[in-house]
Amino acid sequence: DTEVTQTPKHLVMGMTNKKSLKCEQHMGHRAMYWYKQKAKKPPELMFVYSYEKLSINESVPSRFSPECPNSSLLNLHLHALQPEDSALYLCASSRGGMVLSGNTIYFGEGSWLTVV
Amino acid sequence: KQEVTQIPAALSVPEGENLVLNCSFTDSAIYNLQWFRQDPGKGLTSLLLIQSSQREQTSGRLNASLDKSSGRSTLYIAASQPGDSATYLCAVSYSGAGSYQLTFGKGTKLSVIP
Numbered sequence: 001d002t003e004v005t006q007t008p009k010h011l012v013m014g015m016t017n018k019k020s021l022k023c024e025q026h027m028g029h030r031a032m033y034w035y036k037q038k039a040k041k042p043p044e045l046m047f048v049y050s051y052e053k054l055s056i057n058e059s060v061p062s063r064f065s066p067e068c069p070n071s072s073l074l075n076l077h078l079h080a081l082q083p084e085d086s087a088l089y090l091c092a093s094s095r096g097g098m099v100l101s102g103n104t105i106y107f108g109e110g111s112w113l114t115v116v
Numbered sequence: 117k118q119e120v121t122q123i124p125a126a127l128s129v130p131e132g133e134n135l136v137l138n139c140s141f142t143d144s145a146i147y148n149l150q151w152f153r154q155d156p157g158k159g160l161t162s163l164l165l166i167q168s169s170q171r172e173q174t175s176g177r178l179n180a181s182l183d184k185s186s187g188r189s190t191l192y193i194a195a196s197q198p199g200d201s202a203t204y205l206c207a208v209s210y211s212g213a214g215s216y217q218l219t220f221g222k223g224t225k226l227s228v229i230p
Contacts, residue, residue: 004159006159041222042205042207042220042221042222042223043160043220045218088157090159090160092160104150104162104165105150105162105207105218106162107152107159107160107161107162108159109158109159110158110159112157
């Protein structure tokens with residue numbers, strides 16, 4: 001099983017809403033990531049969790065709040081977003097806690113977010 | 117700062133042709149290089165991972181090579197099929213600014229014409 005599952009697949013939210021994106025993997029991976037991808041652009045790293053601890057925050061605005069409840073789950077809480085935050089949000093995971101070093105990174109199908 | 121460039125940005129070939137996609141990176145101190153495929157509106161599918169100590173990896177009709185000293189990688193696709201149509205991204209992992217980083221190229225959009 002090399003699957004990273006993301007829900008929901010599509011989300012439309014207003015600028016005053018609070019919503020969450022969810023990600024799950026059962027591969028025993030100990031590093032999990034959130035990426036943001038705008039149309040026709042490569043993915044951009046937002047956050048990295050290693051052994052359930054936040055290890056990288058790429059200067060992401062506080063309206064995005066990550067959470068890692070356990071080694072299999074990763075959430076991204078959204079509040080007071082702007083229309084320019086509309087994008088594909090990708091979750092990924094890799095084996096081991098040494099993030100990115102020598103390990104294949106597996107991506108989910110993504111959550112399409114539209115902020116209106 | 118690591119920069120990853122993919123050439124060409126788009127490629128259209130007739131079915132059955134062999135083709136090569138190119139990826140170059142500016143800092144040769146990498147841990148590994150990974151090739152991904154992305155279908156429209158979908159996530160990324162890992163195709164091949166080459167460790168910095170390796171020179172190539174093969175999976176089916178795909179062969180990826182790595183020349184770390186010159187900062188280049190190629191993805192060779194043999195006997196292309198319409199189902200190979202997608203955007204292909206390469207990404208390098210390296211240590212930068214005190215932490216591990218993964219930098220993507222902008223991708224090559226491949227169209228295989230039946």
